Each structure stands twice: as C-alpha cells, then as structure tokens.
Amino acid sequence: xxxxxxxxxxxxxxxxxxxxxxxxxxxxxxxxxxxxxxxxxxxxxxxxxxxxxxxxxxxxxxxxxxxxxxxxxxxxxxxxxxxxxxxxxxxxxxxxxxxxxxxxxxxxxxxxxxxxxxxxxxxxxxxxxxxxxxxxxxxxxxxxxxxxxxxxxxxxxxxxxxxxxxxxxxxxxxxxxxxxxxxxxxxxxxxxxxxxxxxxxxxxxxxxxxxxxxxxxxxxxxxxxxxxxxxxxxxxxxxxxxxxxxxxxxxxxxxxxxxxxxxxxxxxxxxxxxxxxxxxxxxxxxxxxxxxxxxxxxxxxxxxxxxxxxxxxxxxxxxxxxxxxxxxxxxxxxxxxxxxxxxxxxxxxxxxxxxxxxxxxxxxxxxxxxxxxxxxxxxxxxxxxxxxxxxxxxxxxxxxxxxxxxxxxxxxxxxxxxxxxxxxxxxxxxxxxxxxxxxxxxxxxxxxxxxxxxxxxxxxxxxxxxxxxxxxxxxxxxxxxxxxxxxx
Amino acid sequence: xxxxxxxxxxxxxxxxxxxxxxxxxxxxxxxxxxxxxxxxxxxxxxxxxxxxxxxxxxxxxxxxxxxxxxxxxxxxxxxxxxxxxxxxxxxxxxxxxxxxxxxxxxxxxxxxxxxxxxxxxxxxxxxxxxxxxxxxxxxxxxxxxxxxxxxxxxxxxxxxxxxxxxxxxxxxxxxxxxxxxxxxxxxxxxxxxxxxxxxxxxxxxxxxxxxxxxxxxxxxxxxxxxxxxxxxxxxxxxxxxxxxxxxxxxxxxxxxxxxxxxxxxxxxxxxxxxxxxxxxxxxxxxxxxxxxxxxxxxx
Numbered sequence: 001x002x003x004x005x006x007x008x009x010x011x012x013x014x015x016x017x018x019x020x021x022x023x024x025x026x027x028x029x030x031x032x033x034x035x036x037x038x039x040x041x042x043x044x045x046x047x048x049x050x051x052x053x054x055x056x057x058x059x060x061x062x063x064x065x066x067x068x069x070x071x072x073x074x075x076x077x078x079x080x081x082x083x084x085x086x087x088x089x090x091x092x093x094x095x096x097x098x099x100x101x102x103x104x105x106x107x108x109x110x111x112x113x114x115x116x117x118x119x120x121x122x123x124x125x126x127x128x129x130x131x132x133x134x135x136x137x138x139x140x141x142x143x144x145x146x147x148x149x150x151x152x153x154x155x156x157x158x159x160x161x162x163x164x165x166x167x168x169x170x171x172x173x174x175x176x177x178x179x180x181x182x183x184x185x186x187x188x189x190x191x192x193x194x195x196x197x198x199x200x201x202x203x204x205x206x207x208x209x210x211x212x213x214x215x216x217x218x219x220x221x222x223x224x225x226x227x228x229x230x231x232x233x234x235x236x237x238x239x240x241x242x243x244x245x246x247x248x249x250x251x252x253x254x255x256x257x258x259x260x261x262x263x264x265x266x267x268x269x270x271x272x273x274x275x276x277x278x279x280x281x282x283x284x285x286x287x288x289x290x291x292x293x294x295x296x297x298x299x300x301x302x303x304x305x306x307x308x309x310x311x312x313x314x315x316x317x318x319x320x321x322x323x324x325x326x327x328x329x330x331x332x333x334x335x336x337x338x339x340x341x342x343x344x345x346x347x348x349x350x351x352x353x354x355x356x357x358x359x360x361x362x363x364x365x366x367x368x369x370x371x372x373x374x375x376x377x378x379x380x381x382x383x384x385x386x387x388x389x390x391x392x393x394x395x396x397x398x399x400x401x402x403x404x405x406x407x408x409x410x411x412x413x414x415x416x417x418x419x420x421x422x423x424x425x426x427x428x429x430x431x432x433x434x435x436x437x438x439x440x441x442x443x444x445x446x447x448x449x450x451x452x453x454x455x456x457x458x459x460x461x462x463x464x465x466x467x468x469x470x471x472x473x474x475x476x477x478x479x480x481x482x483x484x485x486x487x488x
Numbered sequence: 489x490x491x492x493x494x495x496x497x498x499x500x501x502x503x504x505x506x507x508x509x510x511x512x513x514x515x516x517x518x519x520x521x522x523x524x525x526x527x528x529x530x531x532x533x534x535x536x537x538x539x540x541x542x543x544x545x546x547x548x549x550x551x552x553x554x555x556x557x558x559x560x561x562x563x564x565x566x567x568x569x570x571x572x573x574x575x576x577x578x579x580x581x582x583x584x585x586x587x588x589x590x591x592x593x594x595x596x597x598x599x600x601x602x603x604x605x606x607x608x609x610x611x612x613x614x615x616x617x618x619x620x621x622x623x624x625x626x627x628x629x630x631x632x633x634x635x636x637x638x639x640x641x642x643x644x645x646x647x648x649x650x651x652x653x654x655x656x657x658x659x660x661x662x663x664x665x666x667x668x669x670x671x672x673x674x675x676x677x678x679x680x681x682x683x684x685x686x687x688x689x690x691x692x693x694x695x696x697x698x699x700x701x702x703x704x705x706x707x708x709x710x711x712x713x714x715x716x717x718x719x720x721x722x723x724x725x726x727x728x729x730x731x732x733x734x735x736x737x738x739x740x741x742x743x744x745x746x747x748x749x750x751x752x753x754x755x756x757x758x759x760x761x762x763x764x765x766x767x768x769x770x771x772x773x774x775x776x777x778x779x780x781x782x783x784x785x786x787x
Contacts (some may be wrong), residue, residue, distance in 0.1 A: 034604060344601050373604060374728075375563050418694040424670045425693075426599060428562075430728035432670075447764075470599070472690025 001245050006238040013080060013233055017087040024084040028153045034344040034378045042084065042146045043336055043384035048184055049147075051133050052140065053332045053385045068191060075192030076215075079178055079185050080231025085145035088152070089166055089175055093214065096170040107173035117179055117216045117229055119275055122186035127283025128290070129183045133331070135291025141335035141361060143183050150336045156350070158361065174214035179229065189228030190276070196249075198227045199237075203244035212236040316482045317355050317364035318402050318463070320348055320379045321372055322389045332387035335361040339379035339388060345370040347465070348379060363388075365401065367465030367480055372401060374428035374464060397429070402463030402480040404433070404456050410477035411454065417442055419449055423467035423478050433460035434467060434478075454478075519546065521780035522751050523741040527787035530717060530739070534579040536787045537713065537741035547711040547743075550588030552658035556580050556620065559665045559680055560596035560611050562726055563604035569718045570727045571605070572665045574614035576715045576739070580663055581618035592620040593653050596683040602626060625651070634686035637706050643768060644698035649686030654707045662709035662745055666716040666752045668724030668732075671696055673763045675725050676752045677712045677745035678704050678774065701768035704745060708774065712748040714740040716755055744775025751782065 024042060031038040043049055045063035055061075070077060079086050093100075100106045125143060132139035141147055151159030169176045178185050192198070201210070201223045210218040213236060217229030225245075237245045316326070320339055323329045340348045340363055347370050350361045363379075365372065374397060380390045391399065404423075408414040413421075424434040436452035443449075456478075463480040471478050523540025527533035538544050548554055558572035566573055577594065584592045594615040598605040602624040606612040615622045628634060634649040654660055664680035671693060672679050681703045682689060692699035716738040723732040736755060742748035746769050750760045760766045760777050770777035 035607060344603055370601070373563050373600060374726075375565075375608065376601075376604060412694060419671070419696070420693050421671045422690050422693050425725060428726050428728065430723060430732075432723065432726075470690055472688065472693065 003238045003243055006234050010234040016081045020082045021084050021087045031338055031342050031382045037381050040384050046146055049334055049385050071188040071191035073196050075227050076185055076188045076231045078188055080233035085149045086178055089177055092167050092170040093174045099171045103171055105172055119279060120180050122181050122183060123276060123279035124283030125181060126183040126186040127280040128287025131284035131287035132291050135288050139287055145182055145184055147334050147336045154337055154341045179216050192227045197247040199225045199230055200246060200248040201244050202246045203242045205242045207241045209236050209239040317351060318482050320363055320388045321396055321401050322380050322391050322399055329387055330358055330362060332385055333362050338382040339363050342378045342382045345373055367468040369469055371466030371469045372464040400462045402482045403458060404461050404467055404478050404480050406454060406456060407477045410473050410475040412473050413451060413453055417451055419451055421452055421454060422470050422472055423454055426466045426470045428466060429460050431460055433457050520783040521743055522747045522782040524784040525787055526738050528737050530575045531579045532787050533739050534576055536785050537739040540783045540785060541741050541743055544583040544587045548584050548587035548589050548659050552589045554584045554589045554592045554659045555653050555657040556592055556594045556661045556663055557683060558596060558611055558663040560605050560609050561599045563600035563608050565608055566610050568727050569665060569720055569733055571609040572663050572715050573717055574610035577611050577663060578614040578618045580661060580713060581615055581620045585619055594620045594622045595625055597625040628686040639702050639705055642702040644695045645702040650706055651684040654684040659710045660707055662712045664714055666714050667720035668722050674753055674756055676749040677714055678749050678765055678769050697765040697768055700765040701772045704769045704774040705772050709745045712742045712745045714748050714752045716740060716752055719755055746770045746775030746777050747780040750777055
C-alpha cells in the first residue's frame with residue numbers, strides 16, 4: 001500500500017478513537033443526569049458482557065453480532081479504532097514515551113530473532129473469564145477493559161489504582177494490557193480468521209520499522225503480521241521504506257517463496273491450534289475452579305430463595321430496587337458502577353470485602369442519608385445488562401428492597417413518649433406502610449397530647465429506606481433489612 | 489334640574505367613571521382579609537382571589553425583591569397534588585412582575601431530592617418561564633444561604649437557621665398546597681414555612697405545633713395564597729393515589745396565614761380548634777384566627 005494511503009488510514013483511526021473517546025465521556029456524564037435515559041453502549045453491546053445475561057432483544061443481538069462479525073472480517077479493529085480503554089492506554093504510552101526511552105527495563109520491540117506474541121496469556125484469561133461467567137465466579141468485573149474505563153471515569157479509588165497501573169505499565173512497554181491481558185481483545189483476536197484478507201508484509205528491506213508495532217504483531221526478522229494481535233492501527237506502516245504492506249489472503253509460510261509472507265493468526269497449523277486450545281482450556285479450568293471455590297454458592301451462604309429462612313441472610317446487603325434473586329444479580333452484575341454514579345440520592349455504594357469475594361465491588365444500598373426515591377428508576381435504566389432489572393414504574397414501586405423494622409428501644413414514641421411520626425410522614429407508598437394501630441392520650445406540660453405508636457405493615461413496605469434516613473431519634477429507630485418474604 | 493345642577497352631576501359622574509377606570513376595582517371596594525376564588529381557569533381564579541384582598545399592588549411595590557415559597561417537598565408530578573400546582577406558582581410570579589417586582593425568587597427545602605422534586609413537580613420550569621430565579625436548597629450548612637435567628641418569646645424553637653432570602657426579601661409570598669398531614673392534621677400555609685428553615689427538622693416533630701407557630705414569628709407572610717385546587721384528604725403529605733383527592737378548584741388568598749389556614753381547614757370540614765398550631769400562631773401574632781372579613785367569587 002502507498003505510504004500516503006497508510007497515513008490517511010492512521011489519521012482516520014486517530015479521528016475515530018477521539019470520537020469514540022468523546023462519545024464514551026458524553027455517555028458517562030449524561031448517564032449521571034437522572035432525567036436523561038442513557039445506557040452505555042460500550043457495555044450494553046459488548047459480546048462478553050452479553051454472555052452474563054443473554055437476551056434475545058433484536059436491538060441488543062444485532063450490535064453484538066455486528067461486533068463479532070467485525071472481528072471475523074477485520075480482526076481486532078475494535079481494539080485499535082474504537083476501544084476507549086485502548087485509546088487511554090495509547091495516550092498514556094504517548095505521554096510516557098520519554099520515560100520509556102530512558103528506562104533500561106522497557107521493551108523496545110522484539111529483539112532480533114525473537115518472535116512476536118504468538119500465544120498471549122490473554123487467551124487463558126479469556127478462558128477463565130468465560131468459565132467464570134458459567135460458574136458465577138464473576139471474574140469478568142475484574143478483567144473487562146470497558147468496565148475499568150467506567151471506573152476510571154468515575155474517579156473511584158478502584159479506578160484510580162487501575163489508572164496508576166496503566167501509567168506504570170506505559171513506562172515499560174506499549175499497550176501491555178492489550179497485548180498480554182485483555183480478554184476482550186483475545187476474543188476478537190481469536191475470531192480473526194481466514195478467508196478474509198489480512199495485513200501482510202509483501203516486501204521487506206529489513207529496515208526494522210515494524211519493530212515499532214505497539215501490539216507486537218509484526219517484526220522485521222519474522223516478517224509476519226499476526227492477525228490475532230494486529231489492530232490495523234497503522235502506527236508505523238507508512239514508514240516502511242519499500243511500501244511492503246498489503247492486504248493479502250492468508251497463506252502458509254511454506255508456500256511463499258523467498259520474502260513473501262502473509263500469515264493469518266492461529267489457523268496456520270495444527271500445532272498452533274492445539275496450543276491455543278490448550279491455553280483457552282487451561283484458563284477455563286482455572287476460572288472454573290475459582291468459580292467453584294469462590295462463587296456465590298460457597299461464600300455467600302444462603303442467598304436467593306433460601307434467604308427467607310436464614311437469619312444470616314437478613315444481615316445481607318440490600319440491593320438496588322428490582323433485584324429479587326441475589327444469585328442471579330451477582331452473576332449478571334459486572335460491577336461497572338454506573339448505578340453508583342447515577343443514583344441521584346447517592347445511596348448506592350460498591351461493597352468491599354464484607355460480602356465475601358462473590359459480593360466484592362457489587363452495588364449495595366446504604367440508607368444513612370437518604371432513601372430510594374419512590375419515582376426514581378435511574379439505576380435500572382443505566383444498568384447495561386439488566387443485572388438490575390428494568391421494570392415498569394408501577395412494578396418498581398411494588399418490588400420490595402427489604403423490610404423496615406421498628407426498634408422500640410430506640411423509637412422516641414415508645415421510649416420517651418414524645419409524639420413523632422416522621423416515618424409515617426415520609427413513607428412514599430400511596431397506602432402508607434407505617435400506621436398507628438395504637439393511640440394513647442397523655443398529659444404533658446404543654447397540654448394533653450395524643451401519642452400514636454408507629455407500626456410497619458409488612459405487605460405494604462417496600463424497604464425504600466426513606467423512613468430510616470429521616471428518623472430523628474438519637475439512635476435510628478427504623479431500619480431496613482433484607483428480608484425477602486412471600487408476597488401474594 | 490337646573491343647568492348648574494346638570495353640569496355638576498355630569499362632571500361628577502364623568503370624574504367618578506374616570507377614576508373607576510384609573511384605579512383597579514379592588515382599590516375602590518374595601519379589601520377583605522381573605523379572598524376565596526373558585527374557577528377551573530387557575531390563572532384567572534388566582535388573580536381574582538388576590539384582587540379580593542386588595543390586588544397584588546397592595547402587597548408588592550415597584551422595585552421589591554420578592555420570595556415566592558411554594559411547596560416543592562416531594563418528587564411527585566403535579567397530578568398527585570403533593571406539591572403546589574405549577575400554574576399557580578407561575579401566576580403568582582407573573583403578578584409580582586406586574587406589580588413591578590425587581591426580582592422574584594422561588595425555592596423550597598425539599599424532603600425528597602431537590603433535583604428530582606423541582607423538575608418532577610413542574611415548578612422549576614413554570615417559575616423560570618415566568619421570569620423567576622429558582623434555586624435548589626441542597627446544603628443546609630451553607631452560611632451564605634442561612635443565618636441563625638433568635639426567636640424571642642418562642643414556645644419551643646429558641647433559635648433556628650432561616651433561609652436568608654426569606655429573611656431579607658421585601659415581600660414574602662407563601663404559596664402552599666392544602667393537604668392532609670399525619671401529625672399536623674393538615675399542612676397549609678403556616679406549616680409551609682418549615683421550608684425556609686435549615687436545621688434538622690425531624691426533631692421538631694416532637695413538638696410540631698409549637699415549632700410551626702414559632703417559625704411564623706420569624707418570617708411574616710405578606711401574602712398567602714393556598715392552592716386548594718384539589719385537596720388531599722388522606723395519605724398526606726405524600727399522597728399518590730387519585731382517590732385521595734377532592735377537586736375543588738378553589739384558591740384562598742389572605743393577608744395573613746392564620747386566617748387563610750382557618751378558611752382552608754373548613755374545606756376539609758375541620759375547624760381551627762382541630763389544629764392546635766393555628767391558635768398558637770394566632771397568639772404569636774401571625775394573624776387572626778377569627779373576626780376577619782371574607783369575600784368569595786366564582787370566576
């Protein structure tokens with residue numbers, strides 16, 4: 001290809017990356033507006049995230065299939081042209097290039113004679129991720145690039161730590177995450193197969209320009225472009241002295257004579273196929289074992305249907321509105337924290353280690369300063385894969401998050417005989433869930449006062465926590481606990 | 489009739505009709521303390537109610553900085569009637585500007601998230617379209633927004649954080665919505681003033697009637713307009729069920745919140761003696777609980 005064409009392609013790639021990055025930021029910040037209904041397409045349409053909650057909506061299936069098809073035809077073009085995490089890493093690589101140049105530990109392209117990354121560990125990570133989805137281990141939340149970029153944008157501690165790791169990695173080599181670790185990239189790479197033409201080296205003067213490939217997909221000594229690594233980023237191809245790059249159909253190296261060499265990914269022989277398969281399988285075994293060991297069944301104790309019977313489950317975390325089955329929720333939730341970011345009342349927070357590994361970073365509710373607004377569904381709307389199910393407003397207003405319980409030792413009406421019914425006042429259900437079955441007239445210095453003793457009607461309470469957040473007693477006297485009960 | 493007499497009467501009647509034209513009808517008739525207007529055109533009805541008590545120009549003078557304080561307590565749409573009807577707020581803001589107000593502020597301290605409540609209630613949009621400045625009250629620790637006021641002779645609240653816009657404005661206009669309230673009985677004009685305070689209001693509920701009366705000592709409502717277009721008979725103050733509402737298309741304007749509350753309570757079939765805070769506020773000098781003049785009109 002002509003150097004000029006390659007330069008145009010490179011400029012187009014950078015333009016699209018910028019556009020996608022800006023689009024991602026736009027989506028991220030718009031999703032924080034409770035009156036804008038925005039779902040993050042980078043998460044919603046992602047094939048790996050789709051696996052956590054496969055649905056047959058055409059508007060979802062079409063983009064997912066399109067992304068997979070794109071990978072089959074053009075390889076990892078998503079990684080080079082679209083992926084916001086890839087763009088961020090590239091930016092970080094660019095900014096740290098002076099440090100990298102001085103760093104004796106840095107990788108400066110494959111050394112002569114060494115091979116490009118033929119079998120990245122990302123393959124095993126992909127295997128482990130998919131096996132994790134199948135066994136509820138939830139490795140995906142910790143390995144998916146698009147999830148991490150959301151966390152970075154939200155400037156949470158977790159995201160900033162990851163950002164720090166990216167920056168540190170940039171001091172050692174370019175796109176290290178994408179080359180070695182990214183499961184999504186591995187998936188797209190795996191799909192990049194013949195018979196579609198791939199970028200290949202047709203002529204070579206041995207100038208070494210291709211040693212600068214950020215994805216370690218090409219190098220001068222082997223004269224190959226690995227299709228499972230190449231993101232078609234055209235970072236250096238224009239510098240090739242003999243304009244040796246071209247799109248060519250896959251050919252075995254043995255069939256080429258002399259210098260000509262176009263190689264297409266994994267399908268170049270049985271040995272490679274076996275190694276790739278072994279990598280995936282090995283990862284899957286590790287991921288599956290982790291899933292069995294750390295999955296919800298083991299650590300979470302009784303969840304879901306069994307929760308009602310178990311007192312331990314009552315102490316379990318409160319989940320965002322609409323979540324009924326804890327196990328399903330934890331399997332689907334990718335911990336992107338879009339709900340945490342978007343909740344206008346700021347009551348959703350990511351869990352730490354307190355809920356065990358299976359609940360790590362999963363969103364849980366805290367009603368200290370506010371409750372779940374009766375007419376708000378923002379978390380359901382932003383959730384990219386309906387781990388928080390999207391309900392009709394009517395159903396949302398009827399699905400219990402938990403159940404409010406009055407502590408008579410703390411309530412000022414029971415304890416101090418002070419008239420107080422804030423919990424009733426703020427209760428948002430049309431038929432109030434806090435009622436006063438007992439009234440008593442008492443004498444106070446200011447005159448006779450009617451004391452009304454509050455009580456919660458279990459069948460009406462949806463556990464929104466507004467009463468808990470507004471309780472004026474010195475020690476909060478009404479608290480919501482996770483008590484999933486039969487409701488006819 | 490002599491020629492002289494004829495000329496005299498002609499000049500007199502001309503002058504009479506000319507002055508009638510020059511001054512609004514409200515100034516010619518003696519203004520009442522409470523004006524009650526009924527009509528399905530809320531804009532007309534609100535204006536008529538205010539005209540019955542002397543017209544807006546009796547309360548807002550040219551150049552005044554006005555605070556219009558509706559009820560924006562909850563994140564609920566206008567149909568629920570847990571918040572003041574946006575049309576009513578818009579009309580009152582319009583009236584203020586007609587009277588020459590230099591600035592009109594609209595705010596409330598919501599119980600729900602103010603970002604949600606202001607928008608869902610439709611009040612933010614309605615007030616801004618009418619030209620008012622609308623602001624949300626998020627941070628009650630903001631010393632620029634609140635100052636602590638001592639309340640001499642208070643029943644209960646010795647001092648309170650009070651919104652400085654309410655304290656420092658030239659005219660404070662109270663625009664509540666009439667509805668049921670579990671503890672206070674009804675929440676009307678006097679109770680609506682809770683929205684200008686900045687403290688942790690929860691504890692006041694232990695002595696709510698006293699607190700309501702006390703806060704009405706601090707800020708006097710120059711004009712009160714109660715939105716009783718559809719009163720919430722039970723399930724308040726949040727409501728949420730259409731069956732709780734009784735449509736009345738009524739608006740009560742008054743020069744003092746106490747008389748307005750007494751009249752509004754009558755719509756619920758309740759008297760001032762049912763609501764201790766009315767009597768307490770009357771004793772505190774917030775207005776007349778009885779012996780006031782009422783006029784009504786159907787438009």
